[in-house]
Amino acid sequence: MSTLLKINASLFANQGQSSQLVERFVAARVAAHPETKVVSRDLAANPVPHLDGARFSAFLAKPEERTAEQQAVVDFSDALVAELKAADEIVIGLPMYNLGTPSTLKAYFDHIARAGVTFRYTASGAEGLVTGKKAYIFATRGGRYAGTPYDAQTDYIKIFLGFIGITDVEFVYAEGLNMGEESKAEALAGAHKALEALAA
Numbered sequence: 001m002s003t004l005l006k007i008n009a010s011l012f013a014n015q016g017q018s019s020q021l022v023e024r025f026v027a028a029r030v031a032a033h034p035e036t037k038v039v040s041r042d043l044a045a046n047p048v049p050h051l052d053g054a055r056f057s058a059f060l061a062k063p064e065e066r067t068a069e070q071q072a073v074v075d076f077s078d079a080l081v082a083e084l085k086a087a088d089e090i091v092i093g094l095p096m097y098n099l100g101t102p103s104t105l106k107a108y109f110d111h112i113a114r115a116g117v118t119f120r121y122t123a124s125g126a127e128g129l130v131t132g133k134k135a136y137i138f139a140t141r142g143g144r145y146a147g148t149p150y151d152a153q154t155d156y157i158k159i160f161l162g163f164i165g166i167t168d169v170e171f172v173y174a175e176g177l178n179m180g181e182e183s184k185a186e187a188l189a190g191a192h193k194a195l196e197a198l199a200a
Contacts, residue, residue, distance in 0.1 A: 128165025
């Protein structure tokens, strides 16, 4: 049995276009592979706290010197990491807000990027420790940005996931969603076709 971790980052929870693409992909994936176990994390319904000085200090504190509050922060992060490591596939719904990645997803990333846990530094540089996984990214945008300097998302997501060891990353784009009904319909149809092929 394989485990699929589904992460939705839309502010509109399951009503967001990226979330709907993720749901469609996961349903198709489970239909093709009924043994798949799905674990869901909705960052709108259950947001991860944004990183601040106190939370970061908790990660840096020696285990034997942590306060109860610091241990609670580490326990929360450890649970996210364990959930990620237990997954064979990671599926992320990625809307674009003001040309960037949702802050809720960045907060999640900040809690799973842990030195000695999900990556380590070696003499030749950083080495990711979360390996052997496949990631699917469903990116939705109001305009058309893929392949242009305005698309800072794609490289950031690839670099971050690669940093922790996830290098097999597949993107599906639905762009031009706010450029008229025809553009929206065409973009979603293309994304649906792409995700059905990936889910098989």
